[in-house]
Amino acid sequence: MLGHLLDNVRNKNPMIHCITNYVSINDCANILLACGASPIMADDEEEAAEVTSSCDGLYLNMGMLSNRKVSSMLTAGRKANELGHPVVLDPVGVGVSALRRQSVKQLLSGISFCAIRGNLSEIRTIACGSGNTKGVDAGTADRVTEAELDDITAMAKDLSKETKAVIVVTGAIDIVADDKTAYCIRNGHPMMRMVSGTGCQLSALLAAYITAGQENKLSAAVAAVCAMGYAGETAYKRLAETDGNAAYRDRIIDAVFNMSAQELDKGAVYEMR
Numbered sequence: 210m211l212g213h214l215l216d217n218v219r220n221k222n223p224m225i226h227c228i229t230n231y232v233s234i235n236d237c238a239n240i241l242l243a244c245g246a247s248p249i250m251a252d253d254e255e256e257a258a259e260v261t262s263s264c265d266g267l268y269l270n271m272g273m274l275s276n277r278k279v280s281s282m283l284t285a286g287r288k289a290n291e292l293g294h295p296v297v298l299d300p301v302g303v304g305v306s307a308l309r310r311q312s313v314k315q316l317l318s319g320i321s322f323c324a325i326r327g328n329l330s331e332i333r334t335i336a337c338g339s340g341n342t343k344g345v346d347a348g349t350a351d352r353v354t355e356a357e358l359d360d361i362t363a364m365a366k367d368l369s370k371e372t373k374a375v376i377v378v379t380g381a382i383d384i385v386a387d388d389k390t391a392y393c394i395r396n397g398h399p400m401m402r403m404v405s406g407t408g409c410q411l412s413a414l415l416a417a418y419i420t421a422g423q424e425n426k427l428s429a430a431v432a433a434v435c436a437m438g439y440a441g442e443t444a445y446k447r448l449a450e451t452d453g454n455a456a457y458r459d460r461i462i463d464a465v466f467n468m469s470a471q472e473l474d475k476g477a478v479y480e481m482r
Contacts, residue, residue, distance in 0.1 A: 210474045211428070211431060211432040211435055211436075211473055211474060211477050212469070212470025212471060212472075212473045212474040213470060214418060214421075214422050214428060214429050214432035214433075215244075215418075215432060215436060215468065215469075215470050215473050216470045217418075217421045217422050217429075218244050218245045218246055218417050218418055218421040218422075219244070219245030220245075220421075221265075221420075221421040222245060222246060222247060223246050223247070223264075223265040223266055223417055223420040223421050224246070224247040224248075224249060224263070224264040224265050224266075225241055225246050225247070225248055225249070225264060225265065225266045225267070225268055225413065225416045225417055225420065226249050226250075226251065226260050226261050226264040226266070226267045226268070226285060226289075227241075227248055227249070227250050227267075227268045227270070227413060227416075228250075228251070228252045228257070228267075228268070228269050228270065228278065228281055228282050228285060229250070229252075229268065229269075229270035229272065229299075229409060229413075230270055230271075230272030230273040230301065230409065231273055232272060232273065232405060232406060232409075233270075233272070233405065233406030233409035233410065234250055236406045236409070236410055236458065236462070237268075237270075237406070237409055237410055237412075237413040238250065239462050240410040240413055240414060240461075240462055240465060241413050241414075241417055242466075243462050243463075243465040243466035244414055244417050244418075244436070244465050244466075245417070246416075246417035246420075246421075248413070249263075249264060252278055252281050253281060254277070254280050254281040254284050257281040257282075257284040257285040257288070258284050258285060258287075258288040260285070261285045261288045261289050261292070261294070262288060262292065264294070265294060265420050266289075266294055266295045266296070266297070266416045266417070266419065266420030267285055267286060267289040267294055267295070267296045267297070267416070268296075268297045268299070268412060268413055268415075268416040269282045269285070269286060269296065269297065269298050269299065269316065269320075270299040270301060270409055270412060271298075271299065271300050271301045271302070271303065271309060271312065271313065271316075272299075272301035272302065272409065274301075274308060274309055274312060276308075279312045279315060279316070282316060282320075283315065283316065283319050283320065286316065286319065286320030287319065287320060289320075290320060290321050294420070295323040295324075295416065295419045295420045295423060295426070296320055296321070296322050296323060297322065297323065297324045297325075297326065297412055297415050297416040297419065298313075298316060298317075298320075298322045298324070298325045298326070298374075299325075299326055299327065299408070299409060299412035300313050300325065300327050300331050300332075300334075300335060301327075301331070301408075301409070302331070303327070303331050303334045303335060304330060304331065304334040310334070313335060317335075317372065321373065321374075322372060322373075322374040323374055323375065323419055323423075323426050324374050324375040324376075324377060324415050324416075324419055324426065324430055325368075325372065325374045325375075325376055325377065326376075326377035326378075326379065326408070326411065326412045326415055327377075327378070327379070327408075328378070328379055328380060328408065329352065329353055329361065329378055329380055332364070332365065332368065332376060332378045333364070335368065336364050336365075336367065336368045337364075352380050352381055353378060353379075353380035353381055353382045353383070353384065354381070354382075355382070358382065358384075358393060358482070359482075361378060361384055362384055362386060362391040362393070362482050365378055365384050365386035365391060366386050366387070366388050366389070366390075366391060367388075369386055369387045369388045370388035375387050375419075375426050375427055375430045377411075377415065377430055377434060379408060379411065379434070381397070381399075382394065382395055383395075383396070383397070383434050383438065385427065385430045385431045385434055386427075387427045390427065390481060390482075391481070391482045392427075392431050392479050392480070392481055392482070393479060393480050393481075393482055394431065394434050394435055394438060394477075394478065394479040395438075395478040395479065395480075396434075396435050396437075396438025396439045396441070396442060396476070396477060396478050396479075397437075397438035397441045397442065398438075398441040398442050398444075398445045400441070400445055400454070400457055401441045401461070403454040403457070404454050404457055404458045404461070406458075407437070407441070407458075407461070410437065410461075411433065411434065411437045414433040414436065414437055414465075415429075415430055415433045415434075417433070418430065418432055418433035418436075419433070431479065432473070432477075435473060435476075435477035435478075435479060436465065436468060436473055436477075437461075437465070439464075439468070439472070439473060439476040439477060440461050440464035440465045440468060441461055441464075442476070443460075443464040443468075443476075444457055444460035444461040444463070444464045445457065445460075447460050447463075447464075448460065
């Protein structure tokens with residue numbers, strides 16, 4: 210059962226330092242507040258270590274990347290490692306450019322991550338050196354399908370063994386894995402793809418849940434992914450006939466805010482592989 214991990218975040222109210230992209234920064238802050246955590250956004254290298262020192266966890270997002278931001282991420286990540294704080298990486302669009310591929314290598318070699326979350330293209334690029342990345346989205350031929358589940362879970366386990374991080378592959382079916390165990394999660398709604406930044410929000414949730422539940426980061430990651438997916442389902446049911454993706458975005462955040470431990474336990478749909 211996962212509901213106690215939701216309550217754990219609200220009881221501990223972890224402060225999460227986010228170095229993220231400017232497209233989804235406001236939604237990441239609001240999803241953290243909705244789940245019971247506290248966000249702080251600071252991406253200048255001069256204050257990156259200091260801000261990280263005052264927080265409980267760190268979330269690094271490679272969207273809208275620059276060399277300046279990579280330097281800040283490395284500074285913050287090393288400080289978080291020094292303090293024993295969890296660090297979550299979202300390698301947005303890692304296959305799009307040489308800068309992003311080079312930067313993720315720098316981050317992975319310079320920082321110990323507790324979790325890495327991306328779509329299949331992004332995770333495959335890190336694991337195998339190439340994917341079918343187009344922009345920040347998985348290509349049509351690169352989605353998580355039933356037929357590929359065994360291969361994808363094996364890849365995620367291998368990458369977890371290599372990086373010592375929980376690997377989260379998100380798509381129509383979400384996969385959360387460490388080097389021994391993988392969970393296939395079947396929560397969510399297709400309309401979530403119509404809202405920019407839902408993946409970034411999920412990565413922020415991961416940081417909050419894992420920071421509050423460091424004793425079992427795999428279970429905490431599973432709870433975060435289920436909570437986000439179930440929020441997407443709940444939000445869709447609450448849309449009016451004239452509502453669109455902007456209203457849906459707000460209702461996802463509201464669903465996270467109002468979700469109870471009992472609702473998460475009842476609504477989470479997952480299996481172990």
